Amino acid sequence: MKRLVIATISLLVAAGAIFANENRPDTIMSINNPDTITITDSREAMKIVVKGNDADENFRYTFEEKYSDNVKIKSNEWIDYGAIRIGNKNCDSKDDIIISGLCIGLVNANGAPAQAGFELGKSWEISLVNMLAYRRRIAARSFLSIGFGMDWRTYRNSKGNTRFMLDDQGKVMCGAFPEGVQARGSQIKVVRAGFPIMWHQNIGRRANFKLGVILNMTTHAGMSSKWVNEAGNEVKEYNGDINTRFFTVDLIGVYKFNNWIGVYGRWTPQSVLRTSGNASPDFSSLSFGITTLF
Secondary structure, rough: HHHHHHHHHHHHHHHHHHHHHHOOOOOOOOOOOOOOOEEOOOOOOOEEEEOOOOOOOOOEEEEEEEEOOOOOHHHHHHOOOOEOOOOOOOOOOOOEEEEEEEEEEEEEEOOOOHHHHOHHHHEEEEEEEEEEEEEEEEOOOEEEEEEEEEEEEEEEEEOOOOOEEOOOOOOHHHHOOOOOOOOOOEEEEEEEEEEEEEEEEEEOOOOOEEEEEEEEEEEEEEEEEEOOOOOEEEEEEEOOOEOOEEEEEEEEEEEEEOOHHHHHHEEEEOEEEEOHHHHOOOOOEEEEEEEOOO
């Protein structure tokens, strides 16, 4: 059996050499009952080392086939798990620059008062978790990354007669639409810049999961309300200076089924609005949805 194995390996190596260089002579060696056969594949070459045989236990044979510059070795590339890679794609490198984590989902306003009337099906989130990130391989299937991203959230109320307003101190409050108008809804929008720190774990050829924390800074926040007045004209009221919390921390988890699609959950335990004096509705955020390029 061993003779058959070594003869087969020798034939394959010789065939590869013929295609690589037609002027190179064929070499086939038959070794009876070798003690060990070691095949090493690197970025530069394939190497076969045979030790020991029936006649000489100290026998040693080494064959090395160098790859030409235009040969692409698939085993030397990182497996593509969806992220857009900018840096070195070779498996010998532990570092990479990536763009990843396009997420689209729904947002739930946890703990919001009933008067606020937030609707889960109409409150949404769009985020790119890693607009740019540095990723480092720390084990065969494990990575750690730190990056920069953006997150857009909308908390919407489109039923009832409640709209979001500012009181005399500039704090958000729930009020009523003007009398005699047809309410079209009210919403709060929050835009945040985030700095994610994430653990990536590949658990199969394509499946993987990710866990991490995201440090966020609110870059913009506003609220708007729409209604149709008694004359039939649509009116939009907007205020871009509301008292949102500037710094928040998110916990995020991702499970990818394959290279293209997965699910995510993202929780912000802090209140979205500053609630000193209980003037603003007190609620936190839980978002979940689908993700790609992660």
